[in-house]
Amino acid sequence: MSPTDCPQPEVILEALAEKASGAEQADLLSHLEQCHDCQSQPNLAVALAAWQALECLDEQVISDDFELRLLARLQRESEQVSRINRWLQQVDRWFDAFHLPALAVVIALCFWVPMQMDSPPVQAQRWQRPEHSQSLKTHFPIQTEDALTFIIEINRNRS
């Protein structure tokens, strides 16, 4: 690889990350060592240094009883699930046996309860002539009922 056709920083990093074949990596590294253009790229230098800095994130050995704890947790979870399933099955059986009578009772309650509730008594109110029309009382002292009774009386007499 000649210094004139420098690989893109992304390509160099991809080769490192994807564990490119030994020859390919060696080729890239020797290019980086020789190529002043690549070395003067601050971004590439920073990226490569950070890539190596990641090496210090070491491993952590998992505890010996991990599997035992995992299996115990799975056991607990499956017991819990089976308890919920049993309860759901019980509800299902109960519903199968009683769902029609229970539905009938619920519907009956829906009608019965409102009927039993005390509704406030409706008081008949006598119509009062409004204040602003009180003067009409003197000019038209005959009430509607009286007028109707009078008309009915006349009709009866005619017949």
Place this chain on the structure above:
Amino acid sequence: MQQPLSTPLTVQDEALMLQIVNGDQQAYRLLVKRWKQPLMNYFYRQLGDAESAEELTQEVLIKVWKTKKYQPKAKFSTFIYRLAYHVLVDHWRKQGRRPQKMESLDQSFDLPSLALSPEQQVLASESREQVQVALQALPLKQQQVLILSKFQDLKYGQIAEILDCPAKSVKVQVFRALKKLGEKLKERT
């Protein structure tokens, strides 16, 4: 789950997973043996806390056992790291937010050069916490591309599948993440 292990070690993870979907406890135990340590490392490198890392490793392995549908279209490693990634996202969501502990990076940190000298190796091992804090300060996806590409031996295509993004963007993200990580570490020098 008390049966002795007799499944040969050569059985592929994909085949084991198909057996697990059918409730094979022996296959499950073998898969746990193979994957507990890589998953532990994956979480530990990002959290820096062994207890939480073990807890999340358990979460992933429980999800594996509960999987009802599995189609070995992709590699098993892609499948399991995808689960792990989602468990990690859930973990951060439950925590409220990811820690932004950059202010604790007050000690100097020298970036190692391309070829690590023994002194630089010592420095690198001493600065684990600084690197981890700087890593945690990166956006979650950038953090993932770095860990998955550096330590979990995954190809960019697999990482793209895990993170639900185009493979081309993984290439760009790795470079951006490293640049940002390097700058964050350099800021403190």
